[in-house]
Amino acid sequence: MRRGSAYRIFASLIIVLSFVSIIPVPKKFIPVWNSQNIRYFCVMLPIAGIIFSFFWFILWFTLSHLEMLSCSLRGFIMMLLTLALTGGLHMDGLMDTCDAIFSHMDRETRIKILSDTHAGSFAVMGCIIILMAKSLLFAELLMSHTDILTLSFIPSYSRLGMSLILVNLPFAKDSGLAVMLGSSRNKRDNISLVIMLLVFSLFTHKIIPLIMILFSFLWGKLCMKIFGGITGDLLGAFVELSEVIMLMGLVILNCI
Numbered sequence: 541m542r543r544g545s546a547y548r549i550f551a552s553l554i555i556v557l558s559f560v561s562i563i564p565v566p567k568k569f570i571p572v573w574n575s576q577n578i579r580y581f582c583v584m585l586p587i588a589g590i591i592f593s594f595f596w597f598i599l600w601f602t603l604s605h606l607e608m609l610s611c612s613l614r615g616f617i618m619m620l621l622t623l624a625l626t627g628g629l630h631m632d633g634l635m636d637t638c639d640a641i642f643s644h645m646d647r648e649t650r651i652k653i654l655s656d657t658h659a660g661s662f663a664v665m666g667c668i669i670i671l672m673a674k675s676l677l678f679a680e681l682l683m684s685h686t687d688i689l690t691l692s693f694i695p696s697y698s699r700l701g702m703s704l705i706l707v708n709l710p711f712a713k714d715s716g717l718a719v720m721l722g723s724s725r726n727k728r729d730n731i732s733l734v735i736m737l738l739v740f741s742l743f744t745h746k747i748i749p750l751i752m753i754l755f756s757f758l759w760g761k762l763c764m765k766i767f768g769g770i771t772g773d774l775l776g777a778f779v780e781l782s783e784v785i786m787l788m789g790l791v792i793l794n795c796i
Contacts, residue, residue, distance in 0.1 A: 552580035556588045560699075562627045563591070579724045582703045583732045586740075589699030595625055597692040604682060615679025619671060622695075631667060633776020635659055638666030640766075640773075647768055651712055654773045670780055677787040684794040690744040691790060697740060697748055698782045701756040702775050703733055709760050710769040717772025751789045755782050 551571035555578055558565040571577040599621050603614040623631065639660040640653040653660075681691060706722045707729050713719070741749045759778050763770050 548576055548579045549584070551577040553584040553587060556581060556584045557591070560585070560588060560629060561592070561625055563625075575724050578721070579726075580729075581721055582707050582725050582729050585703045585706075586696055586700040586733065586736050589696035592625060592695035592699070593692045596622060596695055597688060600688055600691060604685070604688070611679040611682045612675070614682055615677070616675045618678040618682075619674040622674070623671070630776035630779040631670070633773035634670060634780040635663035635667050636773040637777035638662040647766070651767060651771070654767075654771055655716070670784060673784050674787065677784065677791055680791050681787065681794070684791075686790055686794055687745065690748060691787075693740055693744045693748065694783055694786045697744075697752040697786060698779045700733060700737060700740065701752045701759075701782055702778055704730070704756055705760055705763075705770060705778060706775060707733070709763065712763070712767040712769035712771050712774070718770050718775060721772065721775075745790075745793065747789050747793055748786050751786050752782060755785055 554565060554570055555573065557563050558570050599618055603609075603618055606614060609617075636654050636656070639656070639662045640650040642662040643650060643653055643660075645653070706718065707725050707727065711719050711722070737749060737753075756778075759774075759781070760770075763774050767774065
């Protein structure tokens with residue numbers, strides 16, 4: 541691999557980490573945001589997801605050994621810590637998406653709602669429901685002693701799904717976060733993403749990648765139907781919703 545390509549890959553990873561997480565990256569190490577340094581942004585999202593998976597693993601391992609605490613409390617702590625890792629970035633997208641979808645307005649108005657900084661009633665309800673769902677699902681999985689490796693890979697899968705959507709779907713508007721993040725996307729990135737999907741599936745139960753693929757397809761269809769494409773908020777909403785659905789899939793799997 542040429543030195544130039546290696547640098548762009550590394551630069552893209554640093555930019556991803558500084559953008560989608562609270563992991564401290566010294567400013568002097570953050571590359572200039574340009575088309576070359578974000579060339580591999582979409583490919584590096586799942587790699588950043590692996591780092592999130594590492595934190596999930598540590599948090600889950602620690603909480604699973606704190607049996608003096610109730611499962612409900614440990615599930616709540618797990619939810620808070622995973623939310624803190626992203627600084628609430630994706631939750632903000634989910635809230636805006638809830639306001640837009642349930643407004644029952646036309647496409648143009650819904651896109652404007654996505655850009656509105658104010659939170660409406662649907663945003664608040666959506667936020668509460670997702671946070672409660674994650675807490676309860678984590679608690680349920682703690683009680684059933686679920687496979688820690690499969691659970692830990694959920695944030696990797698959610699970022700992989702986000703990358704697939706970002707690479708393959710058109711933008712809902714001419715400017716915005718999605719356009720900025722996907723400005724250097726390339727269809728050839730799909731090859732790297734599929735390879736990562738196959739590698740991830742070697743370490744987890746096969747139900748999780750299947751859920752991720754199915755939900756990615758359905759979310760993409762929904763975005764095209766309602767908004768005519770994707771935006772940064774819709775990508776953030778996908779991450780939050782896909783993680784809840786994958787957690788739910790694990791709970792159902794443990795009940796079978």
